[in-house]
Amino acid sequence: MNPPVALTIAGSDSGGGAGIQADLKTFAALGVFGTSAITALTAQNTVGVRGVHAVPAEFVLAQAEAVLEDLPVAATKTGMLATAGIVHAVAKLAAAGRLPSLVVDPVMVASSGDRLLEPAAERLYVAELLPHATVVTPNLVEAEVLVKGSIGTLAEQREAAVALGALGPSVVVVKGGHAVSDAAGEAVDVVWDGSTIHELRAPRVDTPNNHGTGCTFASAIAAGLAKGLAVTEAVTAAKTYVQRAVTAGARWSLGAGHGPLDHFA
Numbered sequence: 727m728n729p730p731v732a733l734t735i736a737g738s739d740s741g742g743g744a745g746i747q748a749d750l751k752t753f754a755a756l757g758v759f760g761t762s763a764i765t766a767l768t769a770q771n772t773v774g775v776r777g778v779h780a781v782p783a784e785f786v787l788a789q790a791e792a793v794l795e796d797l798p799v800a801a802t803k804t805g806m807l808a809t810a811g812i813v814h815a816v817a818k819l820a821a822a823g824r825l826p827s828l829v830v831d832p833v834m835v836a837s838s839g840d841r842l843l844e845p846a847a848e849r850l851y852v853a854e855l856l857p858h859a860t861v862v863t864p865n866l867v868e869a870e871v872l873v874k875g876s877i878g879t880l881a882e883q884r885e886a887a888v889a890l891g892a893l894g895p896s897v898v899v900v901k902g903g904h905a906v907s908d909a910a911g912e913a914v915d916v917v918w919d920g921s922t923i924h925e926l927r928a929p930r931v932d933t934p935n936n937h938g939t940g941c942t943f944a945s946a947i948a949a950g951l952a953k954g955l956a957v958t959e960a961v962t963a964a965k966t967y968v969q970r971a972v973t974a975g976a977r978w979s980l981g982a983g984h985g986p987l988d989h990f991a
């Protein structure tokens with residue numbers, strides 16, 4: 727029997743911890759056949775991003791269309807989209823109904839603090855892409871940019887999830903991996919499912935190895951959707967998967983900065 731197929735539209739991380747490399751490992755670990763359209767090359771390691779070489783939007787489309795016209799893609803995920811031109815091109819594909827079960831991870835800044843998205847592209851996420859998303863998975867900083875407000879408390883994290891829901895996605899997850907207000911030592915993500923809000927909680931793993939947590943989480947959601955899970959089931963399963971990968975990756979010391987997760991734990 728054929729495996730389910732998923733497509734990631736994202737950037738390459740030469741260091742192997744985030745981006746396309748994390749997405750394809752996550753798909754493979756979860757039994758999904760991964761395909762990719764690469765939006766940018768990054769010269770990157772666990773310490774930081776040394777350079778970004780964006781792919782022309784037309785060639786991102788050419789990659790996506792080559793995959794979509796030949797393979798039975800059941801779910802899609804976007805990560806680093808780099809430029810306004812790429813966000814616009816991907817949004818047009820989505821608007822045409824070509825990107826099934828779309829998980830949008832609105833990547834803006836790397837864990838090292840380096841920018842991965844042109845500032846001019848931020849408003850296009852809101853205006854063009856989010857209306858077509860099945861799930862959107864901003865971290866706290868990305869959620870602040872998208873809703874134009876600051877998030878300092880769990881109540882504000884919940885309000886942001888509802889506000890993002892009004893922009894069109896079916897389900898919103900505001901990730902709290904980097905939350906500073908969290909005294910209980912938990913990584914708390916807030917999920918708005920279209921009508922109600924709930925929280926996903928897991929013990930925060932005390933480790934510098936958190937490079938690619940966001941990419942891994944969004945890809946795991948797309949893998950679940952490709953396998954036919956309901957959206958909230960896919961989100962819950964993805965949280966369990968990322969927790970396992972962070973826990974196992976904490977035993978590693980790869981690189982001098984934010985090390986990678988163990989995707990095959």
Ligand SMILES: Nc1ncnc2c1ncn2[C@@H]1O[C@H](COP(=O)(O)OP(=O)(O)OP(=O)(O)O)[C@@H](O)[C@H]1O
Binds near residue numbers: 744937938
């Ligand atoms: N130290 C940790 N321990 C447990 N779970 C974590 C930890 N850090 C992040 N997570 C979880 O990983 C998932 C991704 O969240 P996070 O907020 O780190 O995303 P992100 O900022 O987009 O990641 P990235 O650094 O890859 O851009 C969430 O479910 C979050 O709760």
Ligand SMILES: Cc1ncc(CO)c(N)n1
Binds near residue numbers: 739770837
């Ligand atoms: C290519 C790429 N995508 C996403 C992230 C966010 O973790 C990163 N650091 N690099």
